[in-house]
Amino acid sequence: MQQSLEIPAYGRDPYEEWVAREGVPVVEGVALDLFHVQTADWPRIGAKGAITRFRGAGDFCSMFVVELPPGGSTLPQQHLYEEIYFALDGRGSTQIESADGTKRSFEWGRGSFFGIPLNAKYRHFNGSGSQRALLCTTTTLPLMIKVIHNEEFIFNTPFGFADRTGKDEYYTGGGDLHMVRPGQNYWETNFVPNLFELDLPAWEDRGKGSTNINLAIGDGVMHAHISEIAPASYKKAHRHDGGAHVLTLSGGGYSLLWNDGDTDFERVEWTYGTVFPPADKQWHQHFVTTNEPSRYVATAFGGIRYPVVQYRRDMVIGKPGEKQLLSKSSKEGGSQIEYEDQDPRIHQIWLQEMQNAGITPQLELPVKKRV
Numbered sequence: 560m561q562q563s564l565e566i567p568a569y570g571r572d573p574y575e576e577w578v579a580r581e582g583v584p585v586v587e588g589v590a591l592d593l594f595h596v597q598t599a600d601w602p603r604i605g606a607k608g609a610i611t612r613f614r615g616a617g618d619f620c621s622m623f624v625v626e627l628p629p630g631g632s633t634l635p636q637q638h639l640y641e642e643i644y645f646a647l648d649g650r651g652s653t654q655i656e657s658a659d660g661t662k663r664s665f666e667w668g669r670g671s672f673f674g675i676p677l678n679a680k681y682r683h684f685n686g687s688g689s690q691r692a693l694l695c696t697t698t699t700l701p702l703m704i705k706v707i708h709n710e711e712f713i714f715n716t717p718f719g720f721a722d723r724t725g726k727d728e729y730y731t732g733g734g735d736l737h738m739v740r741p742g743q744n745y746w747e748t749n750f751v752p753n754l755f756e757l758d759l760p761a762w763e764d765r766g767k768g769s770t771n772i773n774l775a776i777g778d779g780v781m782h783a784h785i786s787e788i789a790p791a792s793y794k795k796a797h798r799h800d801g802g803a804h805v806l807t808l809s810g811g812g813y814s815l816l817w818n819d820g821d822t823d824f825e826r827v828e829w830t831y832g833t834v835f836p837p838a839d840k841q842w843h844q845h846f847v848t849t850n851e852p853s854r855y856v857a858t859a860f861g862g863i864r865y866p867v868v869q870y871r872r873d874m875v876i877g878k879p880g881e882k883q884l885l886s887k888s889s890k891e892g893g894s895q896i897e898y899e900d901q902d903p904r905i906h907q908i909w910l911q912e913m914q915n916a917g918i919t920p921q922l923e924l925p926v927k928k929r930v
């Protein structure tokens with residue numbers, strides 16, 4: 560029996576229909592090493608690319624890989640969805656034309672992070688004539704196209720969102736630091752020249768030596784945060800909604816993922832360029848097995864400034880006078896497992912990994928007495 564190619568009249572997913580029409584490689588997985596994703600010509604952008612389909616991507620955002628050949632550039636782009644880019648490799652520049660016609664350019668290199676304000680016109684240029692530039696971008700296209708389900712409107716609407724442009728300094732590496740409280744501090748900008756070097760304030764609720772800052776990019780609804788885990792250490796387990804595209808920036812280690820009721824853990828190994836969004840409400844915990852700190856960036860839907868949905872508000876903001884759920888023990892209704900409450904196997908696995916790697920553990924847990 561031949562499968563019908565007609566679009567069904569019910570149960571439609573306009574995002575997946577769009578993905579199929581784009582005709583570029585779709586790469587799937589729990590985790591992906593973006594340096595080894597197969598890309599191909601992407602006519603819409605005029606460069607090479609791939610579309611990821613992570614198990615934990617959730618409903619609202621997705622990640623694309625964009626590869627600029629040596630000396631290459633993208634075609635001018637404009638669309639009614641947000642994008643936050645990270646430059647994995649190479650160097651280049653991006654020109655953004657704001658609602659009033661003002662053009663701004665900034666130069667990026669390995670480690671740069673930047674946003675495209677909603678519906679701004681933009682173009683990327685590879686700054687090298689001999690090497691590729693590799694970018695990844697997390698977008699709110701799934702949300703937008705599922706709701707609007709009209710591609711023409713998404714990609715061909717001239718309206719300029721002047722309120723999204725922000726200050727000139729947001730495009731030159733400057734920004735505004737908003738110190739709210741640990742775990743909720745945020746840096747408002749549009750361009751971070753180097754995420755590896757961004758100063759991160761402490762967030763000890765998540766574990767000793769843990770640091771973190773949120774980013775508000777382009778006054779958008781996307782979430783981004785940078786966290787760092789101390790060398791030869793690990794953070795507490797936590798969980799939240801799907802779609803947090805965790806990208807390792809430095810250090811080496813692994814993460815354990817599990818759902819309530821599971822008898823075993825799922826494991827993801829990571830290094831620079833690995834991305835894995837934990838699935839919706841799935842517990843996850845990050846372990847460093849190197850003598851250098853490990854830094855990662857997570858991009859998701861629903862940010863510190865605009866959480867959008869109540870679940871995100873509870874997670875990242877919390878009720879007035881109370882901690883955000885991401886800083887609170889699961890025993891108190893929060894979304895974090897304190898070290899003393901975690902499955903004892905977790906620490907044993909890590910100690911064994913550290914021994915195998917010949918690294919001295921820098922995290923000691925209180926011995927829990929058996930009753």
Ligand SMILES: [Fe+2]
Nearest residue numbers: 797799803843
């Ligand atoms: Fe997380």
